[in-house]
Amino acid sequence: MKVTVATVMPQSIRGKAEYANLETALKSIKLAAEKGAKIISLPEGFPGPYNGPFNWDPAPEITAAAREYGVYVVFGTLTRLGKGSNHYYLTLKVAGPSGEIVQDYHRMQPNQPEVDDILMDGKKIVRGEEFALFDTEYGKIGLLICSEIWCPELSRILALKGADIIFAPIGGLVYELREAWRCLLWARAIENHVYIATSQHLYGMEDGIGLIAGPEKILAERKDAGLVIAELDLARLKWLRENDQTLELPKQYKSIPGMLKYRRPEKYGTITEPDGRVYQFPTHD
Numbered sequence: 404m405k406v407t408v409a410t411v412m413p414q415s416i417r418g419k420a421e422y423a424n425l426e427t428a429l430k431s432i433k434l435a436a437e438k439g440a441k442i443i444s445l446p447e448g449f450p451g452p453y454n455g456p457f458n459w460d461p462a463p464e465i466t467a468a469a470r471e472y473g474v475y476v477v478f479g480t481l482t483r484l485g486k487g488s489n490h491y492y493l494t495l496k497v498a499g500p501s502g503e504i505v506q507d508y509h510r511m512q513p514n515q516p517e518v519d520d521i522l523m524d525g526k527k528i529v530r531g532e533e534f535a536l537f538d539t540e541y542g543k544i545g546l547l548i549c550s551e552i553w554c555p556e557l558s559r560i561l562a563l564k565g566a567d568i569i570f571a572p573i574g575g576l577v578y579e580l581r582e583a584w585r586c587l588l589w590a591r592a593i594e595n596h597v598y599i600a601t602s603q604h605l606y607g608m609e610d611g612i613g614l615i616a617g618p619e620k621i622l623a624e625r626k627d628a629g630l631v632i633a634e635l636d637l638a639r640l641k642w643l644r645e646n647d648q649t650l651e652l653p654k655q656y657k658s659i660p661g662m663l664k665y666r667r668p669e670k671y672g673t674i675t676e677p678d679g680r681v682y683q684f685p686t687h688d
Contacts, residue, residue, distance in 0.1 A: 406541040408568065409440035409632045410602035412613040412625065413449060415575070417606065418524075421455030428461065428478065429468055435630055436472035441541055444477040446604050447493070447549050447574040452481055454524045462496065462504060470502030475539060477546065477570045481526060482509065490527045490685065493519075495535070495546050495572070508535030508546040512554055513682040522574050530684040534561060542567035542637050545597075549573045552587055552601070555594070556674060562595035562663065567637055569597050575604035577612060584612055585624075592616040593658050596643045598635050618643055618658040 411431040416423050428450040435443045448454070450461045461480060469476045476498040481491040492509035499505035509531025519528045534557075535546040545566035551557050552571045561569055569591070577584055592599040595618075602613040610626035615633040618640070622633035647661040 404541070404637045405634050406441050406637065407439045407632060407634045408442040408444070408598075408600055408615065409435035409438070409630050410444045410570075410572070410600050410613055410615065411435065411446070411449075411630060412602040412605060412611050412628055413446070414628045415446070415449060415604035415606055417454045419455055421451045421453065422459055424450035425461050425464060429464060431630065432465070432468045432472065432474070432476055435632065436474050438630070438632055440474065440632060442475045442477070442539070442544070442568070442570075444570045444572055444600055444602065446479055446572045446602050447495075448479040448481070448522070449572075449604060450478065450480075453479065454522060457481065457483055457491075457526075462498070465496075466498040466502050466504065469498035469500055473500045475499055475505075475541075475544075477572065479548075479572060481523065481528075482507075484529065489525075490529050491523075492531055493523075493528045493548060495548060495570075497537070497544070497546075499539075506535055506537045506544075506546070508548070509533075510548040510551065512551045512557065513684045514550065515682060518574075522576070527685045534564065536561060536564050536566055545569040547571040552584075552591055552599075555591065558591040558595050558597070558599075562597050566595075566597055567640055568635065569599050571599060571601050573601055573603035573612060575606050575611075576609070577603060578609050581610055581612055585614060588612070588614055589616040589621055593618050594662060596640055596658070596660075596662065598622075598640070600631075600633075602631060620657065 495508040497506040545561035613631040614624040643660045
């Protein structure tokens with residue numbers, strides 16, 4: 404089975420006028436659907452609320468667009484922990500073709516506190532506790548947020564749980580990290596036999612990361628504002644997962660197949676040992 408997916412890289416608005424991002428989101432969903440995309444992903448915190456006032460909700464209009472075009476839409480916002488609270492989950496929501504929210508994901512891994520202060524204008528982000536993985540007619544979808552892609556354990560767990568496509572949208576202000584980030588995105592696809600898709604806000608003159616990668620190649624990418632679209636071959640993923648490498652030439656693959664079989668989980672305990680060096684999320688109100 405093949406499916407076309409799209410990520411949206413917008414020129415974003417911050418602060419009090421952030422609500423205007425919703426119009427960009429809706430136009431981008433329409434354009435991506437017209438180009439054949441069945442799953443469309445927006446950046447972390449896009450359209451919002453994110454950096455600006457927490458006084459509006461994009462869900463009604465985005466779910467209506469998903470229903471109108473018969474697509475899934477991954478979009479970013481914050482979820483407030485109680486009326487008047489300054490504590491929030493950093494959230495991805497997925498609107499389905501039914502016109503309903505079919506999945507929520509709250510970022511689990513902490514940021515260095517300054518990142519949240521700048522990107523989210525002083526809002527305090529608290530940790531989520533659950534992985535997001537859900538079935539669609541186009542395969543099993545996993546969600547991560549931004550620099551969680553730098554934590555290889557998270558992508559690996561999603562892959563072991565059966566993810567075919569991982570959407571990992573980025574907040575922005577990447578700049579000098581761009582090339583390393585791009586490398587890691589493709590690496591996560593290679594080592595886990597999944598497709599990885601991302602995009603980010605463009606706030607200034609930076610080159611952005613709009614990218615869709617598979618285990619064997621980067622399928623589509625761009626640096627400027629616009630859509631990134633690619634057709635994903637889920638049957639090829641199945642082949643790479645189920646077959647083993649050989650020394651036969653010419654090779655039938657550009658990424659070693661069967662890699663999730665070549666593991667020694669009993670050796671990995673150090674990963675889960677307590678470590679006082681890790682950042683802590685703020686506690687709830």
